[in-house]
Amino acid sequence: MLKDFQGKVAFITGAASGFGKVLAKEAAKRGMKLTLVDIDSDSLKAVADDLSKQTDVLAISGDVSLQATVDDAVKQAMAKYGQIDLLINDAGVVVEGNVWELPPHDIEWILGANVMSQVYSMHDVIPIMKKQGTPAHIVNVASIAGLLAIPGMPAYHTSKYAAVGLSESTSLDLQSAGINNVGISIFAPGFVQTDLHHSETHRPERFEDKNNPYYQSETFKNGKKWMEQCITTGHPLDTIVQPIFDAIENNTFYILTDRDYDGVLKDRAQRIMDTKGPDLGFLGQFLG
Ligand SMILES: NC(=O)c1ccc[n+]([C@@H]2O[C@H](COP(=O)([O-])OP(=O)(O)OC[C@H]3O[C@@H](n4cnc5c(N)ncnc54)[C@H](O)[C@@H]3O)[C@@H](O)[C@H]2O)c1
Numbered sequence: 290m291l292k293d294f295q296g297k298v299a300f301i302t303g304a305a306s307g308f309g310k311v312l313a314k315e316a317a318k319r320g321m322k323l324t325l326v327d328i329d330s331d332s333l334k335a336v337a338d339d340l341s342k343q344t345d346v347l348a349i350s351g352d353v354s355l356q357a358t359v360d361d362a363v364k365q366a367m368a369k370y371g372q373i374d375l376l377i378n379d380a381g382v383v384v385e386g387n388v389w390e391l392p393p394h395d396i397e398w399i400l401g402a403n404v405m406s407q408v409y410s411m412h413d414v415i416p417i418m419k420k421q422g423t424p425a426h427i428v429n430v431a432s433i434a435g436l437l438a439i440p441g442m443p444a445y446h447t448s449k450y451a452a453v454g455l456s457e458s459t460s461l462d463l464q465s466a467g468i469n470n471v472g473i474s475i476f477a478p479g480f481v482q483t484d485l486h487h488s489e490t491h492r493p494e495r496f497e498d499k500n501n502p503y504y505q506s507e508t509f510k511n512g513k514k515w516m517e518q519c520i521t522t523g524h525p526l527d528t529i530v531q532p533i534f535d536a537i538e539n540n541t542f543y544i545l546t547d548r549d550y551d552g553v554l555k556d557r558a559q560r561i562m563d564t565k566g567p568d569l570g571f572l573g574q575f576l577g
Contacts, residue, residue, distance in 0.1 A: 290424040290540045291374060295320035300414065301408060302353045303380030304415060305332035307483030308476075308529060310428060312377055315530050317344045323495035324366040324373075326359075327380065328352045328491050345370075345562055352493050353380045359409035363417075370529070371420055376414045378407040379430040380402065381448075385512025390445045396444045398496040403448035407455060415463075418471045426472040426537045429456045433479045433550050437557050438567055441512055453477070457513045460542060465483025472540035476533060479547030481522030486516045 290465055291297070299316040302311035304325035313325055313336060322345040327333040330350035332568035347369050353357035381403045384395045407429050410491060418425035435449030454477040463471055502511055529546055536544045545551075560566070 291424040292538045293424075296322070297374035298322045298324070298366065298372050299377065300324045300326075300366055300373050300410070301377040301379060302410065303430075305329045305336055307379075307485060307526065308481070309377065310336055310455070311377040311494055311526055311530050312364040312379065312456045313340060313531060314374065315534060321375065321532075322370055323347065324349065324362065324370070326351060326353055326362045328493065330470075350372070353406035353409070354398070354493065354558070356405075356409045359406065359414060360533070363410070363413040363430055367417065372413050373417055374421075374423070374425050376425075376427045377419075377430070378410055378428065380406050381430060381485075382491055382515060383442075383485055384444050384488065385516055386444070386508050387441060389506050390503060390506065391444060392497055392498060392501055394498065396447060398492060399444045399448045402491075403445075404451045404455065407452060407475060411459060415459075415468070415471060419468050422470055423471075424470055426474070426540070426546075427459075428476055428533060429539065430475045430476045431456070433477050433545075433547060435475070436477055437550065437553055440569070441515070472537070472544055474533075474536045474540070474544050476529075476536075476544040476545075476546075478529060479550060480519045481529060482521060482523045482526050486513070508546045
């Protein structure tokens with residue numbers, strides 16, 4: 290288990306804002322050296338400049354939904370530090386709208402940013418951690434939206450359920466391969482105050498389609514308004530830091546910081562066993 294952070298190396302995606310930024314700060318405070326990757330170069334530079342006063346920082350601007358970006362970032366991190374002890378796969382975006390109106394390329398965008406980024410980094414970093422043989426840990430950021438579904442979010446749910454499945458399966462594979470020095474956690478929070486509702490500003494050029502009428506539709510505009518409301522009234526950002534580092538130190542798999550959803554999670558499991566699908570009335574008791 291990774292308990293001693295001093296002098297160790299963290300590789301964090303989505304480090305320019307929100308969860309990634311506060312986790313990078315905490316890692317620096319604990320004496321870790323950092324590789325920070327983000328598509329938002331200006332914000333990344335500001336974070337890197339700030340943390341460079343405290344520790345070694347390698348800042349890499351790029352789109353982690355592209356394998357080449359992740360491969361290159363891992364190579365640069367290894368060239369600079371020669372090791373990676375903590376991988377935090379945090380980069381992510383949200384896009385609202387039902388599956389029959391939302392342009393399918395938006396689901397490709399979100400799957401790339403939220404899931405394929407995690408596939409690419411784990412593909413590169415697990416062999417490095419295995420070879421090191423010293424305590425190492427991976428935190429994959431999913432969401433409570435990877436454990437239960439609400440309306441208007443098929444793209445996000447598809448990506449977050451996939452991130453949960455990817456992590457659960459990888460945990461089993463690490464166990465069966467006897468790679469006991471590498472721990473893994475999945476972070477599944479409810480709403481937290483970050484900039485997630487501004488995800489449009491992180492849309493890579495290849496997914497831009499500004500003339501598509503969907504982006505002028507009520508479905509899209511209402512979805513955006515609703516997301517802004519949820520994020521800006523969510524839990525304070527600093528509340529996620531301690532639970533995540535506690536989970537790293539204790540190799541806790543599910544990091545659940547919003548226990549208001551326990552009831553709905555229990556009922557979901559029961560409904561599956563009763564062969565019942567999701568139901569708006571059923572969700573209403575928990576979501577108000
Ligand atoms: N805020 C919440 O309520 C909440 C809840 C559950 C899960 N999450 C998840 O937490 C993670 C972090 O989000 P946040 O809430 O801190 O939002 P945020 O927008 O503040 O931070 C996300 C960061 O990811 C970066 N990013 C986005 N796409 C990228 C790409 N293709 N390549 C590289 N970097 C990219 C952004 O530039 C940004 O710096 C996401 O995976 C999100 O889905 C957030």
